[in-house]
Amino acid sequence: xxHHFDEFGKRGRELGADxxxxxxxxxxxxxxxxxxxGAEPNSDCCSLIQRDQFExxxxxxxxxxxxAERRQVESWLATxxxxxxxxxxxxxxxxxxxxxxxAQPSQNIDQLVDRVTARVERQPRRLAWxxxxxxxxxxxxxxxxxxxxxxxxSVAQRSGSQRATTEEVPxxxxxIALNQPPxxxxxxxxxxxxxR
Amino acid sequence: MSSESLPVSWSAVEAITPPLSxxxxxxxxxxxxxxxxxxxxxxxxxxxxxxxxxxxxVEKLLYHLAPDWSDRADLSQEVWIRVYRNIKxxxxxxxxxxxxxxxxxxxxxxxxxxxxxNSQPLSLDAPRMLEDGExxxxxxxxxxGPAEELATQEFYEQLRQAIADLPEVFRTTIVLREIEGMAYxxxxxxxxxxxxxxxxRIARARQRLQEQLQHYxxx
Numbered sequence: 001x002x003h004h005f006d007e008f009g010k011r012g013r014e015l016g017a018d019x020x021x022x023x024x025x026x027x028x029x030x031x032x033x034x035x036x037x038g039a040e041p042n043s044d045c046c047s048l049i050q051r052d053q054f055e056x057x058x059x060x061x062x063x064x065x066x067x068a069e070r071r072q073v074e075s076w077l078a079t080x081x082x083x084x085x086x087x088x089x090x091x092x093x094x095x096x097x098x099x100x101x102x103a104q105p106s107q108n109i110d111q112l113v114d115r116v117t118a119r120v121e122r123q124p125r126r127l128a129w130x131x132x133x134x135x136x137x138x139x140x141x142x143x144x145x146x147x148x149x150x151x152x153x154s155v156a157q158r159s160g161s162q163r164a165t166t167e168e169v170p171x172x173x174x175x176i177a178l179n180q181p182p183x184x185x186x187x188x189x190x191x192x193x194x195x196r
Numbered sequence: 197m198s199s200e201s202l203p204v205s206w207s208a209v210e211a212i213t214p215p216l217s218x219x220x221x222x223x224x225x226x227x228x229x230x231x232x233x234x235x236x237x238x239x240x241x242x243x244x245x246x247x248x249x250x251x252x253x254v255e256k257l258l259y260h261l262a263p264d265w266s267d268r269a270d271l272s273q274e275v276w277i278r279v280y281r282n283i284k285x286x287x288x289x290x291x292x293x294x295x296x297x298x299x300x301x302x303x304x305x306x307x308x309x310x311x312x313x314n315s316q317p318l319s320l321d322a323p324r325m326l327e328d329g330e331x332x333x334x335x336x337x338x339x340x341g342p343a344e345e346l347a348t349q350e351f352y353e354q355l356r357q358a359i360a361d362l363p364e365v366f367r368t369t370i371v372l373r374e375i376e377g378m379a380y381x382x383x384x385x386x387x388x389x390x391x392x393x394x395x396x397r398i399a400r401a402r403q404r405l406q407e408q409l410q411h412y413x414x415x
Contacts, residue, residue, distance in 0.1 A: 051399075054399055054403060055395060055396060057399075058402050059380075059395055059399070062380065062398070064380045086406075089410065089413045089414065092412075093413050096352070096355050096412075097359075097370075097375060098374060098375065100256075100352055100356065100375075102255055102256050107272070109248055109251050112273060113244045113248070115273055116243075116247065116277060116280065117240060117243075117244070120237070120280050120281075
């Protein structure tokens, strides 16, 4: 156990020097604060807990570590008082974050309920009006699209003026012809060979 | 009012859910959510009760995600509108809280993106809005007056300020972790970064906070 920990400690220290260089001011431990200010960044005290170790400890706090990492952190916690202190600070911090009350609520709950209710109730009504408007529009369109022939003699005269084929189709049958194209009666645009 | 507590609905639904025999405020959270899923839309009384129970949670989350937004009230209203419209789609009512948090967080992010697009200076109040990776590791200046006896209120005040002072990416990550209780993977997904980045951001946010608040959290 201790042997294993010592080994890691050495490796951790080496890692720490690298990390400290990357960050140029790597003061990881608040306990080391006084010693670290103005000191070599990779002095023993400062590199004691470096970035990787802190990250590991933080992930451990969240339960986001592998089994091996967990064992590692637990061995630090068992033997290293500084890690223990840091860990307990992190736990207090977590507790503070989780119990932190809101300074002032942005709004009263009753007001919020009223506003939300008003808005969701307005919605369907708006939809209903929209639906009514759409239906009206559709009816209008349908009326306009209706063939005016049966009602207005003037159009009947026009239709008879040019095309012989349309003249042959009775006005009642025109509606049916739109839905079910009559195969038996070839349209003028079709090639004569297409039906045979 | 019974017609209020059990929303008017199609008969097909009534066959599945027994009628309410308990007053709305005595329903368990789980049953309340189930009842809110009945019918085309949640019943008014039921939904109001749901809001009463979970509003503080939404407030707290938005408060910490967007400490310097003056229009958080509109945002939380928007959250509840979305909940109202979509609660039927929630598959597992036990996960309501997490689902609610995600709605709030997503709305916050939508809004954040809009604001970033519309205005180039992020905020005059937040001079420390740095890009990711620039959160300095130097020791924070001493908190004023490290008195021996400090009221909890003062600690909370300091903590609130320290959270608000964190650069945005660090703040949102630590808030989603500590106040939301989200897993790293979930945070990675919601914030669109790698798992490693989440891990590092959380550690660095904690490092900063524990330095700034060391007088209060010292064992």
